[in-house]
Amino acid sequence: MVRCRPAERTGKAAHVGQRSDGTETERSRLKAERRSNLLDAAAELVAARGYHGLRLEDLGAAVGISGPAVYRHFPNKEAVLVELLVGVSEYLHRGGENAATEPDPAARVRALVGFHLTFALTSPRLIEIQFRDLANLPDDARHRVRSLQRAYVETWVRALRDLDPSRSEEDARIRAHAAFGLLNSTPHSVGRVPVPVLEQTLSTMSLTALGVGGSSAAAAATHPSEARTPS
Structure with missing residues (x-):
């Protein structure tokens, strides 16, 4: 199963259940772990069945708990989808901002x-869900996702224009979206193509499209086995 990191996605879990000295209680650690496992399972189930095919009873069964126990973590399946899609958008936005600190x-x-x-190599299920089920989010969550997505794209646009000041904003945005199309194609390839081959190919193609060449293109990508990303 592709792993999902809810604390990294949402940034909400870091201080829950801590003692006054800042240490995490065993109970809160287990609760956070269970929530993480539920989100992992939800990503798999929603990708396979679609949002409307998700049942909280099946989600509980996937991680070995009763359906009612799932409600201790999520009030309904809409809340699960919000956690997945808003969370991954926040994750990408933070990662883009961190990458943009390169001088x-x-x-x-x-x-x-x-x-x-x-992200794309380790989280193909989330990419599938993003494409297919974004419209099923409530309005406020969908607007939050769209806002984060726009901010993420603009991070790429600024980087491309800094790389080539003669490049127009329109050209930079077209190139950024073209790169996203390449990188987000992993749901069609992960599990069918060896990861090193896929990594090398997508990295080289994306960097070439963005105007950055060099034979060491794939070295820019962190190997998935070394990464801790959402899924």
Whole structure:
């Protein structure tokens, strides 16, 4: 199963259940772990069945708990979808901002490609859900996702224009979306193509499309086995 990291996605779990000295209680640790497992299972189930095919009873069964026990973590399946899609949008936005701290423009673009490629290789189920089930989010959550997505795209646009100041904003945005199309193609390939081959190919193609060449293109991407990303 592709792993999901809810604390990294949402940033909400870090301080829950801590003692006054800052240490985490065993109970809160187990609760956070159970919630993480539920989200992992939800990503698999929603990707396979669609949002409307998700039942909380099946979600509980997937992690070995009763259906009613799921309600201790999520009030309904809409809340599960919100956690998945808003969370992953927050994760990508944070990662883009971190990559954008690279002072060298070429290194910045490589860092953005490497970050997104690692996400795409380790989280193909979330990409499927994003494409198919975004419309099923409540309005406020969908607007939050769209806002985060726009901010993430603009991080790429700025990096591309810093790389080539003569490039128009329109051209930079077209190139960024083209790179997303390449990188987000992993749901069609993960499990069918060896990961090193897929990593090399997508990295090289994306960097070439963005105007960054070099034979060491794939080195910009963190190997999925070394990454801790959502899924």
